[in-house]
Amino acid sequence: MLTHDHHSALVAVDRATMLCNNSALVLGFDALTRCLCGDYDKAIAHAEKAMRLSPLEPLIYHAAFALASACLLTGRDDDAATYARKAVDDNPNFALAYCVLAIALARLGRGAEAGQAIARLIAIAPRFRLGTLRRIRFADAARLQTDLDLLRAAGLPD
16 A cells, blocks of 8 residues: 555554554554655654654564654754664664665765665665665655665665
8 A cells, every 4th residue: 555555555554543542563654654655744753652652662663764764854864864773773684774874874974884884784685776765655756866876876786
């Protein structure tokens, strides 16, 4: 639903949060969905709430990743790097978190660190490519084109 119909995805997460508004897991996935659909303010609020409610939840890295992504897409690059690092720390095998970390670091002028993040990404997911990211239908996909160039410069293959 996320990749084909953003409106229906938002309806579904609205329903889920209405039923379970104090579940860190529901709020974390809600935040991810909202981030993909372009509802960044609510994504940030729900991710932050999820992380406050259950900081030790094993799947809380989803909320941290959603928060990192929403911060990145709203120009809060320092925060994006901080939360992407948390997502990586909580799940070192979560490839997308390395992408957000690398973009945030590159935007901050820390190219060497961005390259290290991409090297770790390639180590855990050798087949991950820029094309993998292009297949994700972000609401603001056009805004991400420059960021794909940053990932390429950091060493992520096409």
